[in-house]
Amino acid sequence: MKPAVGWIGTGVMGSSMAGHLVEAGFQVGVFTRSQGKAEALLSAGATWYDSPMSLAQHHDIVISIVGYPTDVEEIYLGELGLFSAVEDQRKCRIAIDMTTSQPALARALYEKGKDSGISFLDAPVSGGDVGAKNGTLSIMVGGDEDVFREVAPVFEVLGSQIQFQGSAGSGQHTKMVNQTIIASTMIGMCEGLVYARKAGLDPLTVLQSVSGGAAGSWSLSNLAPRVLKGDFDPGFFVEHFVKDMDIALDECEQMGIDLPGLTLARKLYEKVVSSGGEKLGTQALYSAVDELSHESVKRDNGDRG
Amino acid sequence: MKPAVGWIGTGVMGSSMAGHLVEAGFQVGVFTRSQGKAEALLSAGATWYDSPMSLAQHHDIVISIVGYPTDVEEIYLGELGLFSAVEDQRKCRIAIDMTTSQPALARALYEKGKDSGISFLDAPVSGGDVGAKNGTLSIMVGGDEDVFREVAPVFEVLGSQIQFQGSAGSGQHTKMVNQTIIASTMIGMCEGLVYARKAGLDPLTVLQSVSGGAAGSWSLSNLAPRVLKGDFDPGFFVEHFVKDMDIALDECEQMGIDLPGLTLARKLYEKVVSSGGEKLGTQALYSAVDELSHESVKRDNGDRG
Numbered sequence: 001m002k003p004a005v006g007w008i009g010t011g012v013m014g015s016s017m018a019g020h021l022v023e024a025g026f027q028v029g030v031f032t033r034s035q036g037k038a039e040a041l042l043s044a045g046a047t048w049y050d051s052p053m054s055l056a057q058h059h060d061i062v063i064s065i066v067g068y069p070t071d072v073e074e075i076y077l078g079e080l081g082l083f084s085a086v087e088d089q090r091k092c093r094i095a096i097d098m099t100t101s102q103p104a105l106a107r108a109l110y111e112k113g114k115d116s117g118i119s120f121l122d123a124p125v126s127g128g129d130v131g132a133k134n135g136t137l138s139i140m141v142g143g144d145e146d147v148f149r150e151v152a153p154v155f156e157v158l159g160s161q162i163q164f165q166g167s168a169g170s171g172q173h174t175k176m177v178n179q180t181i182i183a184s185t186m187i188g189m190c191e192g193l194v195y196a197r198k199a200g201l202d203p204l205t206v207l208q209s210v211s212g213g214a215a216g217s218w219s220l221s222n223l224a225p226r227v228l229k230g231d232f233d234p235g236f237f238v239e240h241f242v243k244d245m246d247i248a249l250d251e252c253e254q255m256g257i258d259l260p261g262l263t264l265a266r267k268l269y270e271k272v273v274s275s276g277g278e279k280l281g282t283q284a285l286y287s288a289v290d291e292l293s294h295e296s297v298k299r300d301n302g303d304r305g
Numbered sequence: 306m307k308p309a310v311g312w313i314g315t316g317v318m319g320s321s322m323a324g325h326l327v328e329a330g331f332q333v334g335v336f337t338r339s340q341g342k343a344e345a346l347l348s349a350g351a352t353w354y355d356s357p358m359s360l361a362q363h364h365d366i367v368i369s370i371v372g373y374p375t376d377v378e379e380i381y382l383g384e385l386g387l388f389s390a391v392e393d394q395r396k397c398r399i400a401i402d403m404t405t406s407q408p409a410l411a412r413a414l415y416e417k418g419k420d421s422g423i424s425f426l427d428a429p430v431s432g433g434d435v436g437a438k439n440g441t442l443s444i445m446v447g448g449d450e451d452v453f454r455e456v457a458p459v460f461e462v463l464g465s466q467i468q469f470q471g472s473a474g475s476g477q478h479t480k481m482v483n484q485t486i487i488a489s490t491m492i493g494m495c496e497g498l499v500y501a502r503k504a505g506l507d508p509l510t511v512l513q514s515v516s517g518g519a520a521g522s523w524s525l526s527n528l529a530p531r532v533l534k535g536d537f538d539p540g541f542f543v544e545h546f547v548k549d550m551d552i553a554l555d556e557c558e559q560m561g562i563d564l565p566g567l568t569l570a571r572k573l574y575e576k577v578v579s580s581g582g583e584k585l586g587t588q589a590l591y592s593a594v595d596e597l598s599h600e601s602v603k604r605d606n607g608d609r610g
Contacts (some may be wrong), residue, residue, distance in 0.1 A: 035475065122423065126515070126518045126519055127519070136513070138386045138514050138518050140593075146391060150413070161514060163513050164510075165507075173505075174511050174515070176498050176504075177497045177498075177501045177504075178369040178518070178519070180496050180497045180500050181522075184489045184490065184493030184496060185489065185522055187492075187493075188485065188493070188566055189486060192480075192482045192486035194480075194562060195485050195553070195556075198560045199417075199481070199556070205471075206479050206482050209443050209468045209479050213432055213443045215431070215483045215487045215490065216522060217521060217524075217525075218519050219522075220486065235517075251504070255503045257499060257503050259598075260492075260569055261496050263563055291562070302445065
């Protein structure tokens, strides 16, 4: 028999993911901050529960995917939190947080879970709304490997690239590697486009020359064409990427490592945020890089005056 | 009848490229600084000439691919240079420089060529030794479009992605876009690997999670595995990439634009060069990024002491 799955968080990612579980025949219970956002899931066959605690009382596995580490803390450690269910009234043995969050918080929840008899996995994802919709997410998992094996059938409904990465926090660390790589790759993509335009080239023709070779990347193929169309709608929100970079930079500080590209990206995205772009897509970085160049021209003109 | 093609430069790129022309049935003449390096071509059927000028006297098209802009100047403007052939003793009507070189030099050679009745194209390539060997280079062309059309059959023997990018210098500018994008993408790749190692992850398992998604790039798929094997052999030499970044940064200064990612990459590669890595492959950037982190740890320890 399939395990009963409690689901917390019905944003753009969570809705699609929980929907796949309902379709795959899992018994799904759902809780989220505003019940309205769960309606599609409820009419598809999921059942409403009014707290993480009540989800834990009635489901074998509970999965969360929410916004920020503070939301994760509330869900697990709050008064009506997952870990607050009294043991003899609790069905939940395994809890999985798929939010992109702090490795240290993941380790803390793993330990707290152990104390209350719940195995905790950190399992953030990449692949965005499209990956969530198509069930092709990459899922990066930290925690105990035997627990990972037990819930693998659930992950397989949600993603196509599923990797156990090591002890508690390793899933989050892997996601931080992912975001660190993206950060500088985005700078390169934006700087290439700024250069192309200033040099008087046709950027679309330039992309034909450069996208398929050593300069090629997911960002260049998927986001550069949007920039050139002036389309800054979010695939992935600036504000979420900034949160992720802040977590990664915090971890770097704790590990005593210095990543200048990541630091630079964070600084450039600050410009995007301070000009009101936090709800735009990450490709809005282009405007900040382009703006720098205008400032540079102004500075030069000032020097001459 | 196929045009006779004179070829200048038999490095790792030029040898393969000229070889394809011989195989395709072009009559190929060759000149290079050290005749020994042309031997494979000569035994394949190419003919030796003792200067760019003599190549120009006997071939319809002359193509150069050498190391540095100073080499390009010598080939075109030197005493025995291509443009020094007296007009009535000259067969050459079209000259093509495929070296990665300065856009300004390309424009100057285009103008000089016009004065002496030779049409000049700048046509740098990307795709490296493998692309040259397999005839799958990306060729980015600047100059007059009718001349580009005339020599397209020659380009088609050498590459698989052939784009006319605009007026003289546009090929070089496009290559600078390519290198600018690569510069920051390389930083992202190296920082991701440094983070993964310091966080105690298994970097190969991390690559399985991150290579196929939004963090994906040619660098990540092709160079990160080499870094993890400790293989820093050159696909593309550090010293050549540094030359390219210097050209791009010069152009940025002239255009009045500020590209902080490119500037950072140039600074990091300086560390590679100053520790003797100029003949390594560009993936040697990893060592410089890793070294930064050791310095950061030392600094922190110093602060505590």
